[in-house]
Amino acid sequence: MADPMVRLTGISKTFGTKKVLDNVDLDIDRNETLAIIGPSGTGKSTILRIIAGLLAPDEGTVLLDGQSRKGLIEDEADPFRISLVFQQSALFDSLTVEENVGFLLYQHSNLHHDHIHSLVRQSLDRVGLSEEISNLYPAQLSGGMRKRVSFARAIMEDPDHPSDNPELVLYDEPTAGLDPVASTLIEDLMRDVRSQVSSCSTYVVVTHQDSTIRRTADRIILLYQGQVQWQGRVEDIDQSDNPYVRQFFAGQIQGPMQITD
Numbered sequence: 325m326a327d328p329m330v331r332l333t334g335i336s337k338t339f340g341t342k343k344v345l346d347n348v349d350l351d352i353d354r355n356e357t358l359a360i361i362g363p364s365g366t367g368k369s370t371i372l373r374i375i376a377g378l379l380a381p382d383e384g385t386v387l388l389d390g391q392s393r394k395g396l397i398e399d400e401a402d403p404f405r406i407s408l409v410f411q412q413s414a415l416f417d418s419l420t421v422e423e424n425v426g427f428l429l430y431q432h433s434n435l436h437h438d439h440i441h442s443l444v445r446q447s448l449d450r451v452g453l454s455e456e457i458s459n460l461y462p463a464q465l466s467g468g469m470r471k472r473v474s475f476a477r478a479i480m481e482d483p484d485h486p487s488d489n490p491e492l493v494l495y496d497e498p499t500a501g502l503d504p505v506a507s508t509l510i511e512d513l514m515r516d517v518r519s520q521v522s523s524c525s526t527y528v529v530v531t532h533q534d535s536t537i538r539r540t541a542d543r544i545i546l547l548y549q550g551q552v553q554w555q556g557r558v559e560d561i562d563q564s565d566n567p568y569v570r571q572f573f574a575g576q577i578q579g580p581m582q583i584t585d
């Protein structure tokens with residue numbers, strides 16, 4: 325069998341006196357879509373940052389395509405290519421939509437500006453935004469539009485260097501703070517770009533939103549107190565007797581999870 329794209333083994337991380345991740349094992353296969361769920365403060369974003377190579381675990385190993393990652397992403401000569409879509413859209417306020425979406429190509433490629441411009445237009449089109457917003461600044465857009473612009477940036481590909489394109493996308497609460505219709509749009513996009521952009525076919529999404537969990541993930545892991553308490557498929561959610569799953573999806577205060585953060 326092929327190696328999983330990502331394999332975390334025995335990952336632990338402590339901040340101060342709080343053990344945020346406690347001996348977590350997790351595999352992500354190529355072309356899989358995984359949701360990481362659980363109450364606030366339970367280590368979901370910490371796992372994403374460890375997968376992204378932005379944070380080192382205290383213990384455990386991170387294997388990417390079977391290769392061990394020794395340090396952080398900045399130390400790697402040929403890093404595994406991961407694209408991040410943050411909860412806050414993380415756009416540069418002083419740059420226009422065009423400059424934000426084309427940022428990496430404008431900075432790091434030798435492509436002619438006209439070519440980058442047409443790639444930006446194609447990317448905006450894929451996320452349902454018209455070229456008319458290219459010259460606007462992030463502050464002039466709604467929250468949902470900003471998220472779509474950050475999507476457009478995440479799915480930009482360099483045609484001259486296909487090997488530089490991302491292999492894994494990490495979405496950190498992509499629908500947080502959006503109304504139900506804007507959330508549906510983003511969820512559809514996550515699915516749609518999978519089929520249109522090969523580099524977006526494997527992703528991990530951290531989310532609290534029921535619709536995002538059910539509409540964007542094949543598989544789910546539920547974290548609590550730094551450990552995986554349940555994993556299963558979306559279609560298993562409503563049949564599960566697992567008390568963590570039942571409490572989470574019913575939004576009950578009573579149950580094994582004490583919400584303290």
Ligand SMILES: Nc1ncnc2c1ncn2[C@@H]1O[C@H](COP(=O)(O)OP(=O)(O)OP(=O)(O)O)[C@@H](O)[C@H]1O
Pocket residue numbers: 339340342344362363364365366367368369370371585
């Ligand atoms: N760099 C850091 N230094 C100190 N504590 C941290 C750091 N990063 C995270 N923590 C703490 O670790 C715990 C887990 O944080 P994390 O962001 O991973 O949780 P989460 O499950 O993603 O939460 P949420 O759903 O609220 O975003 C929290 O108590 C947080 O305060």
